[in-house]
Amino acid sequence: MTDSIAVGQAAPDFELTDVQGRTIRLSDYRAQENVVLVFTRGFT
Amino acid sequence: MREAYDAFRQRRAEILVIGPEGPRRFKQVWDEQQYPFVGFADYKHTVADLYGQQVKLLKLGRMPAMLVVDRQGIIQFTHFGDDMADIPKNDQVLALLDRLNRLAETQDT
Numbered sequence: 001m002t003d004s005i006a007v008g009q010a011a012p013d014f015e016l017t018d019v020q021g022r023t024i025r026l027s028d029y030r031a032q033e034n035v036v037l038v039f040t041r042g043f044t
Numbered sequence: 045m046r047e048a049y050d051a052f053r054q055r056r057a058e059i060l061v062i063g064p065e066g067p068r069r070f071k072q073v074w075d076e077q078q079y080p081f082v083g084f085a086d087y088k089h090t091v092a093d094l095y096g097q098q099v100k101l102l103k104l105g106r107m108p109a110m111l112v113v114d115r116q117g118i119i120q121f122t123h124f125g126d127d128m129a130d131i132p133k134n135d136q137v138l139a140l141l142d143r144l145n146r147l148a149e150t151q152d153t
Contacts, residue, residue: 005095005096005111005119005122006119006122007119007120007121007122008118008119009118009119010117010118010119011111011113011117011118011119012094012095013117014090014091014094016062016084016086016091017067017084018082018083018084019067019070019071019074019075019083019084019085024060024082024084026060026113026117027117029058029113029115030115030116030117031115031116032056032115033056033057033058033115034055034056034057034058034112034113034114034115034141034144034145035057035058035059035060035112035113036052036057036058036059036060036110036111036112036113036137037060037062037095037109037110037111037112037113038045038059038060038061038062038081038108038109038110039062039063039092039095039097039106039108039109039110040061040062040063040064040106040108041064041105041106041107041108041128042063042064042065042105042106043063043065043069043070043073
């Protein structure tokens, strides 16, 4: 799967529940906003 | 990044932060810090794995990663950190967003 993560490729869609309890899909932002995806290593 | 959040929002960008903690721990820290971003506890690591976030077992942890996805859903920037502090500068990402927005405007007209 990692091979498809490259500039110029479509971002794989996903769905997660955010801290407010909202179900959010990456594709919700399409045609609306740019998205900066930040993966943290954790808060500890 | 928190200080620059307004600058990101002005560039029609939302910041989605994805962490490996369980939902309760994630929300606890999120509320304590009052982060303005959209935050997700990806405790099953499904999205992190989907996006190939590097895990360095010998260093006991996940390495930071950042991607920029434009309004067409296309990846325009990837950065997979080599160490815990290896994250792109805000200015670099803001400049990219400016370019993407200019490009989108020319395509719209």
